[in-house]
Amino acid sequence: MDALRCLPGVGPKTAQRMAFQLLARHRDNARRLSYVLHEAMEKINHCQRCRLFSETDLCKICASTHRDAALLCIVENPIDVMAIEQTASFKGFYFVLMGHLSPLDGIGPEHLGIPQLQEQLKQNTIQEIILATNPTVEGEATAHYISELVKPYKIKTSRIAHGVPLGGELEYIDSSTLARALIGREVL
């Protein structure tokens, strides 16, 4: 029970229910879970180029030859890569920070792989960096930090657009998003 509580969203009650259910009815499934967890923890590491989770030195995206090396999209988490891949509208490479700058928690640039990123910048293949960190205060701060960092390399930097989400109605959109959508209006 105690070990199960490391899973996100699992409290003491749920852990108890899980433990008894596995013991009573799903022993084979539990053995499989044990094996899979062990294998995953041993085999899955970070891609050496983009820091995405990968079993190989280079992840599938970084190893692909059909991608545009001129575009680099910087995101906070591996799950954001999934989200962007699902849009099927980006054909460049990624760089995963594995978090955002958070000085209070002791998370500085070195924890976000910034030195690795700088190595890539020096290679002179990147023509545009797209900052796709979350539209939160921490995400904005991290995007700002990286944009300052990139300046000396004379690479174009851009930030994903902020504004009203598609399909919504203005009356249900929060004031700050609406204000940003007005300020960032696009000339037709």
Next chain:
Amino acid sequence: MDALRCLPGVGPKTAQRMAFQLLARHRDNARRLSYVLHEAMEKINHCQRCRLFSETDLCKICASTHRDAALLCIVENPIDVMAIEQTASFKGFYFVLMGHLSPLDGIGPEHLGIPQLQEQLKQNTIQEIILATNPTVEGEATAHYISELVKPYKIKTSRIAHGVPLGGELEYIDSSTLARALIGREVL
């Protein structure tokens, strides 16, 4: 009960409960509601300039002398004006379409006050039209229609920004919004 069902979200059961409650306990409140409804229906009309609801010929916003006549923001509904006013980031005038183009429902430009809008365009005071219709298919179509209409007048037209709402996380944002945020990225 039957009359109460004209209220949005009120079905037969709710109407029944409302009717009995008013009769049993809230007769004075019901009389007041009756009076207020009658007065409102008689007195409140549309502002002659922006078509917002107003008791006077010109609504408070249109009558104000502190607003910028060079900016005109076009919205679908009066409630959108409230939403934008709450952001405190827009100081121009409004024009309320009272709906969107919907040929299947027989709603054409003449129902949206387009002739009135054209009168205002001819007055030569407007320098920018901000299209703040909803980010829905119908809202986009209406915005496109108006932008085409404005072209001959050589007035700058803009559309509120589409993109990720503030404070969210990429992983919870729908694919189409995320795709739009990538396409519409702003160069820093």
